[in-house]
Amino acid sequence: MTDQVFGRVSAHPFFARLTDQQLAALSGDGTPVAYGRGERIFAEGGVADRFWLVEAGSVALDMRVPGRGDQIIETLIGGTVLGWSWLDAPYRWHFGAVAREETATIVFDAASVRERCDADPAFGYAILRCFTPVIIERLQATRLRVLDLYASPAQADRAEARS
Amino acid sequence: MTALVEPVAASAAMPYPYRVVSRRVDTYDTVTLELEHDIGPLPAFAAGQFAMLTAYGIGEVPISVSGVVDSGDGRARRLVHTLRAVGAVTKALHATQPGGVIGVRGPYGTTWDEPSAAGRDVVIVAGGIGLAPLRPVIRAVVANRSRYRRLTLLIGARTPADLLYAEELRRWGDDGVEVGVTVDRPDDGWTGHVGVVTTLLAGAQVDPANSVAFVCGPEVMMRFTARALVAQGIAAERIRVSLERNMRCGVGWCGHCQLGPVLVCRDGPVVDWARAEPLMSVREL
Numbered sequence: 001m002t003d004q005v006f007g008r009v010s011a012h013p014f015f016a017r018l019t020d021q022q023l024a025a026l027s028g029d030g031t032p033v034a035y036g037r038g039e040r041i042f043a044e045g046g047v048a049d050r051f052w053l054v055e056a057g058s059v060a061l062d063m064r065v066p067g068r069g070d071q072i073i074e075t076l077i078g079g080t081v082l083g084w085s086w087l088d089a090p091y092r093w094h095f096g097a098v099a100r101e102e103t104a105t106i107v108f109d110a111a112s113v114r115e116r117c118d119a120d121p122a123f124g125y126a127i128l129r130c131f132t133p134v135i136i137e138r139l140q141a142t143r144l145r146v147l148d149l150y151a152s153p154a155q156a157d158r159a160e161a162r163s
Numbered sequence: 164m165t166a167l168v169e170p171v172a173a174s175a176a177m178p179y180p181y182r183v184v185s186r187r188v189d190t191y192d193t194v195t196l197e198l199e200h201d202i203g204p205l206p207a208f209a210a211g212q213f214a215m216l217t218a219y220g221i222g223e224v225p226i227s228v229s230g231v232v233d234s235g236d237g238r239a240r241r242l243v244h245t246l247r248a249v250g251a252v253t254k255a256l257h258a259t260q261p262g263g264v265i266g267v268r269g270p271y272g273t274t275w276d277e278p279s280a281a282g283r284d285v286v287i288v289a290g291g292i293g294l295a296p297l298r299p300v301i302r303a304v305v306a307n308r309s310r311y312r313r314l315t316l317l318i319g320a321r322t323p324a325d326l327l328y329a330e331e332l333r334r335w336g337d338d339g340v341e342v343g344v345t346v347d348r349p350d351d352g353w354t355g356h357v358g359v360v361t362t363l364l365a366g367a368q369v370d371p372a373n374s375v376a377f378v379c380g381p382e383v384m385m386r387f388t389a390r391a392l393v394a395q396g397i398a399a400e401r402i403r404v405s406l407e408r409n410m411r412c413g414v415g416w417c418g419h420c421q422l423g424p425v426l427v428c429r430d431g432p433v434v435d436w437a438r439a440e441p442l443m444s445v446r447e448l
């Protein structure tokens with residue numbers, strides 16, 4: 001199983017910066033998991049004790065809005081990572097996540113990965129260097145969406161009036 | 164390399180009357196008009212070029228061509244423009260019904276020059292109404308499928324209701340085009356992607372060393388998309404964007420559309436990213 005996980009983790013672009021030794025250590029904390037369409041992966045407010053490499057399929061990040069149900073914030077596709085609330089206390093999910101279709105992932109035990117990071121700062125730095133670009137990219141994407149670039153002047157005016 | 168087409172002097176300053184022969188409502192504020200005239204052959208519009216459309220008595224605006232219809236004999240019969248009702252002129256054009264007359268000057272500007280992408284992967288990234296100027300490129304590549312390798316079309320829209328050409332999107336998908344669509348604001352029935360269009364690039368099958376990219380949308384969207392394409396390994400010279408400025412004369416005489424050393428109506432609207440990037444990074448240029 002570990003060899004299989006190692007192969008899949010090594011092939012995933014998200015951890016391309018890691019050395020074989022680091023990938024091997026990380027693979028020890030990983031387990032392949034598949035989710036069916038509509039299956040909830042985690043819920044807002046739950047304990048952030050895992051993270052996932054999304055290999056194929058897609059996942060919706062959502063948030064419960066009173067009166068409007070679960071609102072989709074963003075979708076993630078194969079080749080990226082799901083979950084970073086495990087990186088920092090209080091280790092709680094800020095959003096929920098649902099598989100939008102058959103989705104193949106590798107799930108990692110976050111507490112174990114954190115322990116490895118604490119025990120081996122070089123490993124920890126390498127892990128953070130994998131996560132940081134994704135965090136920056138998603139922050140920039142969110143900022144772009146705040147700009148509402150595709151809105152017509154009338155739509156932009158209405159949105160501004162509501163805010 | 165985008166192609167520069169010299170303006171035709173006789174058509175440079177005078178709008179010709181064209182009749183609206185069909186009007187399709189694409190979204191609540193966007194229509195596609197097919198235009199015809201009775202004064203000889205249609206001017207040779209190419210993908211990427213624009214026309215100055217006149218709403219008589221109100222004014223004129225630059226609108227990119229979104230298609231040319233021929234009747235099967237290779238001779239262009241109709242000019243197709245997709246336009247969004249935003250200001251006084253576009254609202255008047257938008258409201259023009261079949262049988263109504265609008266003025267047309269052009270063609271003006273550079274072309275997407277999609278034939279030069281033959282033998283390569285073609286990556287098309289459109290944001291909002293930016294899909295309209297790219298539609299002729301998609302149609303040309305689909306019509307000449309064997310000349311090109313993989314065709315990937317990535318589209319970003321504000322909401323599902325703002326998506327253009329829904330029927331054609333399905334048809335292009337059936338024709339083997341890899342179509343990815345994402346929206347900023349999903350509605351309850353939306354099962355597709357949510358987020359900015361650049362997020363779709365990660366899942367696209369693209370050979371960066373052998374791809375040509377065509378990008379059109381709001382300037383900020385083009386900036387981020389072009390940077391993401393460069394980060395994927397596509398050379399700036401093989402990324403083409405369509406610039407938008409306040410085009411007035413259409414032929415480089417008046418200077419209204421000057422963008423640094425570039426007169427967008429004459430040297431653009433289509434330029435490669437190597438040329439566009441330094442211009443787009445200058446504040447207030």
